[in-house]
Amino acid sequence: MIFDLNPLWGFLPLLLYIVLMMMGKDMNVAVLLCVILGAVLTGESITGFANTISKSLGSFCALIGFIIVLGSGLAEILSRTHVAHNLVFTVVNKFKLKSKKMAILISMFTSTLMVALLGTLAGSNAIIAPILIPIVASVGLTPSTLGVILHGAGATGLYIGPFVPPVVTITGLTGLSYGEFMIQAGIPLAIIVWGSTFFMACRTQRKTEGKEAYSEADAEAVDFVPDARCKRATVAFLVVMAVMMVYGLFAKAGASYAILVMMVASIVVGLVGGLSFKDSLSAMITGGSKMFWMFFMFVLFDPFLNYVSASGAFNAVCELIKPLIDVGGEVVFLMLTAAVGVFGISGTGVAQAQITHELFLPMVESLHIDMSIWAMVVLVACQVTFFVTPTVDMVGQMGLARSKNIKAMLANGWVLTIITFLYVLVRAILYTM
Numbered sequence: 001m002i003f004d005l006n007p008l009w010g011f012l013p014l015l016l017y018i019v020l021m022m023m024g025k026d027m028n029v030a031v032l033l034c035v036i037l038g039a040v041l042t043g044e045s046i047t048g049f050a051n052t053i054s055k056s057l058g059s060f061c062a063l064i065g066f067i068i069v070l071g072s073g074l075a076e077i078l079s080r081t082h083v084a085h086n087l088v089f090t091v092v093n094k095f096k097l098k099s100k101k102m103a104i105l106i107s108m109f110t111s112t113l114m115v116a117l118l119g120t121l122a123g124s125n126a127i128i129a130p131i132l133i134p135i136v137a138s139v140g141l142t143p144s145t146l147g148v149i150l151h152g153a154g155a156t157g158l159y160i161g162p163f164v165p166p167v168v169t170i171t172g173l174t175g176l177s178y179g180e181f182m183i184q185a186g187i188p189l190a191i192i193v194w195g196s197t198f199f200m201a202c203r204t205q206r207k208t209e210g211k212e213a214y215s216e217a218d219a220e221a222v223d224f225v226p227d228a229r230c231k232r233a234t235v236a237f238l239v240v241m242a243v244m245m246v247y248g249l250f251a252k253a254g255a256s257y258a259i260l261v262m263m264v265a266s267i268v269v270g271l272v273g274g275l276s277f278k279d280s281l282s283a284m285i286t287g288g289s290k291m292f293w294m295f296f297m298f299v300l301f302d303p304f305l306n307y308v309s310a311s312g313a314f315n316a317v318c319e320l321i322k323p324l325i326d327v328g329g330e331v332v333f334l335m336l337t338a339a340v341g342v343f344g345i346s347g348t349g350v351a352q353a354q355i356t357h358e359l360f361l362p363m364v365e366s367l368h369i370d371m372s373i374w375a376m377v378v379l380v381a382c383q384v385t386f387f388v389t390p391t392v393d394m395v396g397q398m399g400l401a402r403s404k405n406i407k408a409m410l411a412n413g414w415v416l417t418i419i420t421f422l423y424v425l426v427r428a429i430l431y432t433m
Contacts, residue, residue: 007311007316010038010041010313014034016030017304031300031304038311039052053303056302056303061302062302069294070288071119073285075123077284078127081270087110088132099139101202104149107146109153116158119163121154121157121396122393143405144212144405145208149201152387159186162258163262166350167181174371174374176375179249200412207408229272229274232272233273244261267280334369334431337360338384340359342385353381386413387416387417397409
C-alpha cells in the first residue's frame with residue numbers, strides 16, 4: 001500500500017464498486033474506476049498496470065465473460081431458427097391446460113428450462129414471454145402471476161444449468177464437479193426457489209384474479225406453428241446438448257468445456273435450421289456482440305480483485321472477524337458470509353460470487369470449510385440478492401409479463417429469502433455436528 005496505509009484501505013475500490021452499483025451507474029465505468037483506484041493504492045506503475053490488464057485476458061473472470069458472450073450467440077441462433085419458440089410450443093402443447101395451477105406449473109417449467117439452456121434470465125424470458133402470454137391468458141392467469149413465475153422459475157435455471165455463468169463460476173472456484181455441485185447446492189436451493197415461486201404464484205393468482213387480466217386479443221394470439229426444418233433443428237439442439245453434457249460429466253470437463261459446447265451447438269443448430277456456415281457464424285457473432293460489454297467488464301474484474309487482494313485487505317478483514325468466529329464457530333461464519341453476499345455486495349451474480357469467494361477464502365481455508373458447503377453459501381450469496389430488492393432483473397421480468405405489481409414480486413422474493421437462510425442455518429449446524 002502507498003504511504004504504508006493500513007491494509008483495510010485496500011477495500012476502497014470494493015466500497016466504491018458497491019456504492020456505484022447501488023446508485024445504478026454503468027457497470028463498466030464502475031469497474032474501470034475501481035481498477036484504477038486499486039492500482040493507485042498499491043503503487044502500481046503504468047507499465048505494470050498495462051501488463052496486469054494484459055494478463056487478465058487469460059484469467060478465469062475473462063473465461064466466464066467469454067462464455068456469456070457465446071451464450072448470447074447461441075440464443076441468437078435459437079431465436080433465428082425458431083428453436084427457442086418450438087421448445088416453448090412443444091412443452092406447452094404436450095400438456096393440456098386443465099387448470100390454472102397446471103398453467104402455472106407448465107409456465108414455470110418452460111422458463112426454468114430455457115434459462116438453464118441459454119444461461120440468461122432476461123434473454124431467455126424475453127424469447128418465451130410473447131409465446132407464453134397468449135397461452136396463460138387463455139386460461140385466465142393474470143400479469144402479476146406471470147411476473148412472479150418468470151422471475152422465480154427463471155432464476156431457478158441459473159441454479160441448475162450446466163453451462164450457466166453462476167454454476168460455471170462456482171464449480172471453477174470450488175473445484176467441484178457439476179454433479180457434486182448439483183447435489184450439494186444446485187438442487188436443494190432450486191427446490192426452495194421453485195417451491196416458493198409456485199406457492200406465491202398460486203397466492204398471487206387468487207389475490208389478483210378478477211382485478212386484472214390480459215386482453216381478449218392476447219388470449220387469441222397463439223399462432224406459432226413449427227415447420228419441419230424448425231423441428232429438425234430443435235432435435236439437433238437437444239441431441240448436441242445432451243451428448244456434450246454427458247461427455248463433459250464423464251470426462252470431468254472444466255469451465256473451458258462450455259466454450260466448445262456453445263460453439264458446437266450454435267453451428268450445428270444453425271446448419272440444420274437452414275442457415276449457411278457463414279450465416280451461422282455471423283448470427284453467433286451478432287448475438288455475442290450484445291454481451292461484449294460484459295466480457296469487457298470481466299476482463300477488468302480480475303485486476304480489480306487482484307489489487308484488493310494485493311493490498312492485504314482480505315486477510316485484514318479476516319483478522320477482524322476472527323474473534324466473532326471464535327465465539328460462534330463455522331455456523332456464524334457461514335451465515336455471516338451468506339448475509340454479506342446477499343445484502344452487502346451488488347453487481348452481476350458472477351461478480352458477487354467472485355467477490356464473496358475472494359473476500360472470505362482466507363477464513364474458509366483457516367477453518368477448513370469443505371468446498372461442498374462453501375459452494376452452497378456462495379450460490380446463495382450471489383443469487384438471492386436479486387429477490388430482496390427491486391433490482392433490474394425483478395423489474396425486467398415484470399415488464400416482460402406486463403405486470404405492475406411490485407408487491408407480489410417482493411413478497412415472493414422475501415419468502416424464498418427467509419426459507420433459504422433457514423436452510424443455510426440448518427446445513428451449517430449439521431455440518432458442524
